[in-house]
Amino acid sequence: MNDATTSAGRAFPEGAGDGTRAVRAGLPEPVKHEPTLPGPVFAAHFHLPGDPTGPYTYGRDENPTWTLLERAIGELEAPGQDGVEALVFASGMAAVSAVCFSQLRAGDAVVLPDDGYQALPLVRTQLEAYGIEVRTAPTGGDAQLEVLDGAKLLWIETPSNPGLDVCDVRRLANAAHARGARVAVDNTLATPLGQRPLELGADFSVASGTKQLTGHGDVLLGYVTGRDTEAMAAVRRWRKIAGAIPGPMEAWLAHRSIATLQLRVDRQNATALALARALRERPEVTGLRYPGLPDDPAHRTAARQMRRYGCVVSFTLPTRARADRFLDALRLVDDATSFGGVRSTAERRGRWGGDAVPEGFIRFSVGAEDPEDLVADVLRALTASAS
Numbered sequence: 224m225n226d227a228t229t230s231a232g233r234a235f236p237e238g239a240g241d242g243t244r245a246v247r248a249g250l251p252e253p254v255k256h257e258p259t260l261p262g263p264v265f266a267a268h269f270h271l272p273g274d275p276t277g278p279y280t281y282g283r284d285e286n287p288t289w290t291l292l293e294r295a296i297g298e299l300e301a302p303g304q305d306g307v308e309a310l311v312f313a314s315g316m317a318a319v320s321a322v323c324f325s326q327l328r329a330g331d332a333v334v335l336p337d338d339g340y341q342a343l344p345l346v347r348t349q350l351e352a353y354g355i356e357v358r359t360a361p362t363g364g365d366a367q368l369e370v371l372d373g374a375k376l377l378w379i380e381t382p383s384n385p386g387l388d389v390c391d392v393r394r395l396a397n398a399a400h401a402r403g404a405r406v407a408v409d410n411t412l413a414t415p416l417g418q419r420p421l422e423l424g425a426d427f428s429v430a431s432g433t434k435q436l437t438g439h440g441d442v443l444l445g446y447v448t449g450r451d452t453e454a455m456a457a458v459r460r461w462r463k464i465a466g467a468i469p470g471p472m473e474a475w476l477a478h479r480s481i482a483t484l485q486l487r488v489d490r491q492n493a494t495a496l497a498l499a500r501a502l503r504e505r506p507e508v509t510g511l512r513y514p515g516l517p518d519d520p521a522h523r524t525a526a527r528q529m530r531r532y533g534c535v536v537s538f539t540l541p542t543r544a545r546a547d548r549f550l551d552a553l554r555l556v557d558d559a560t561s562f563g564g565v566r567s568t569a570e571r572r573g574r575w576g577g578d579a580v581p582e583g584f585i586r587f588s589v590g591a592e593d594p595e596d597l598v599a600d601v602l603r604a605l606t607a608s609a610s
């Protein structure tokens with residue numbers, strides 16, 4: 224890896240590790256008597272005498288707190304790569320919508336996964352209402368390859384949420400580019416420390432920062448990164464006209480949280496693997512998925528393109544009632560949606576009705592608790608929920 228300079232801050236030493244990068248990502252050059260990470264800049268407008276020139280004019284277009292966060296995200300998504308732009312949004316869905324609605328026109332075709340994030344079907348309906356043809360195929364088995372002909376955009380979600388299937392990003396990106404389509408990868412579950420879609424050939428890496436990137440369950444955020452200047456200009460324009468911008472406080476909290484990203488990800492993901500191993504021994508557990516498990520159907524592909532496998536484990540209990548009793552019996556795990564936070568959460572995913580999952584399907588997000596405590600709590604709750 225080349226020496227990666229932050230565009231304004233100090234250069235990372237060549238070969239710097241993920242922890243080193245995470246704690247310094249996006250920091251400006253130190254200034255005497257100023258904090259290391261400058262506080263949030265609360266401004267709807269900036270002093271602007273004379274001709275309106277940037278960078279800071281109006282708060283819907285740019286904000287210095289976003290600038291530092293965008294630099295941090297760019298450094299993590301594409302270390303050592305020049306010309307990668309990052310844009311932050313009010314939420315993951317704002318980022319997803321910014322790519323879809325800025326890149327597609329009436330008459331275009333787009334390929335979505337049919338097992339992706341539960342709000343994608345809503346995006347699909349809206350795209351169709353605008354005269355865009357939407358095709359879908361499963362994530363597993365690179366099935367989206369079959370429906371690429373004539374598409375303008377391929378949307379990949381790997382690992383998929385909540386089924387944790389994986390597809391080969393490089394293979395799909397090459398096939399899409401050969402047909403003239405752009406490629407976006409939803410990188411929410413992996414985080415930039417788990418997977419770098421732009422290096423795998425994607426044109427956009429898009430994510431919800433609400434999940435493990437910020438990791439405390441207290442911020443909604445999204446981002447888009449990309450290398451194609453023209454495509455990113457359209458995404459930026461969409462942000463301006465939709466106004467789906469993060470508040471300065473949220474942007475600052477996110478940047479502060481990124482400093483611990485490597486610590487959290489390594490701890491949570493190692494515990495997720497330990498939990499998956501423990502669950503594999505339980506007869507009441509079926510459909511166990513974790514891409515880091517060597518015998519998981521997704522492991523071979525995941526191992527080629529991922530550096531870390533995420534903090535989400537999914538599995539199925541025999542009945543809806545059993546799943547509800549299990550969730551109720553957990554002491555260290557909150558029954559809540561979302562994932563990636565330092566406090567473990569789990570939910571019976573079927574309660575939302577949007578995903579094609581069995582009634583007893585559990586999406587489990589592993590937090591930063593001591594691994595022995597968490598695994599013991601889960602095994603105890605499994606036993607307690609038997610009757």
Ligand SMILES: *Cc1c(COP(=O)(O)O)cnc(C)c1O
Pocket residue numbers: 314315316317319340380384409411412430431432433434443444445
């Ligand atoms: C949560 C999530 C989103 C949406 O993010 P929000 O921040 O909730 O808007 C998009 N994609 C995936 C894979 C997600 O898990």
